[in-house]
Amino acid sequence: MTAPKTLADQIEDLLPQTQCTKCGYAACRPYAEAVADGSADYNQCPPGGMEGVARLAHLLGKPVIPLNPVNGMERPRPVAVIDESLCIGCTLCIQACPVDAIVGAAKQMHTVVPELCTGCDLCVAPCPVDCIDMVDVTPGQTGWDAWSQGQADAARARHDFHVFRLRRDKEENDARLAAKAAAKLKAVEAEAAMSTEEKAAQERKRAIIQAAMERARLKKEQLATQAPTEAAGMDDLSRGVRRQVEATQENMQHAKEEQ
Numbered sequence: 510m511t512a513p514k515t516l517a518d519q520i521e522d523l524l525p526q527t528q529c530t531k532c533g534y535a536a537c538r539p540y541a542e543a544v545a546d547g548s549a550d551y552n553q554c555p556p557g558g559m560e561g562v563a564r565l566a567h568l569l570g571k572p573v574i575p576l577n578p579v580n581g582m583e584r585p586r587p588v589a590v591i592d593e594s595l596c597i598g599c600t601l602c603i604q605a606c607p608v609d610a611i612v613g614a615a616k617q618m619h620t621v622v623p624e625l626c627t628g629c630d631l632c633v634a635p636c637p638v639d640c641i642d643m644v645d646v647t648p649g650q651t652g653w654d655a656w657s658q659g660q661a662d663a664a665r666a667r668h669d670f671h672v673f674r675l676r677r678d679k680e681e682n683d684a685r686l687a688a689k690a691a692a693k694l695k696a697v698e699a700e701a702a703m704s705t706e707e708k709a710a711q712e713r714k715r716a717i718i719q720a721a722m723e724r725a726r727l728k729k730e731q732l733a734t735q736a737p738t739e740a741a742g743m744d745d746l747s748r749g750v751r752r753q754v755e756a757t758q759e760n761m762q763h764a765k766e767e768q
Contacts, residue, residue: 558652
């Protein structure tokens with residue numbers, strides 16, 4: 510039997526799933542949860558536009574209010590385009606993309622798959638050679654008029670897999686590091702110390718490695734106890750994207766203080 514949807518679930522279903530962070534949150538899901546618990550307004554999603562505000566207002570039983578200009582303006586849907594003649598293959602845009610719409614490899618040309626791009630803008634700022642432009646592909650159509658429910662559902666699925674992949678890769682890397690540390694500890698313990706100084710050095714090595722392994726174990730336990738929705742939190746974002754989320758949050762705080 511399927512459990513009934515929470516209010517956060519229902520709100521998330523109404524969001525365009527661009528994962529752009531313009532709302533001031535790390536992804537659409539955290540924003541939905543914030544709206545559900547009352548810590549965020551329902552007019553902070555520019556990609557959804559006024560139609561999106563109206564949808565959320567209807568669900569919440571509240572009046573339709575203007576978009577918060579601090580979060581951005583409603584606009585035609587843009588798609589990222591990389592000038593391949595300038596691209597240096599740094600992979601920073603690939604890391605920033607929340608829906609894995611950019612393909613390429615280190616020191617090789619990158620390109621955007623336009624059908625997958627949500628127009629989130631997150632790849633632009635990290636680019637060190639300014640070779641990414643956002644090009645409008647729905648002139649005259651904005652908000653939900655420029656974006657379908659099918660596209661939103663597909664973007665949501667890609668984002669969920671993106672977060673899963675990042676966590677899986679981190680866990681695999683942590684496992685490799687843990688195995689390496691265990692092998693190093695075993696090697697240290699097998700060393701035949703010949704003097705008091707060598708014994709002291711050996712103990713220091715053992716203590717350092719054991720402390721590192723314990724930190725890794727505790728972190729793994731902490732991740733294991735996190736709720737599934739926390740997977741889209743700030744820790745799963747690149748530094749460039751985190752800075753953009755933090756900047757939006759700061760702007761919103763300044764706007765509130767000025768009111």
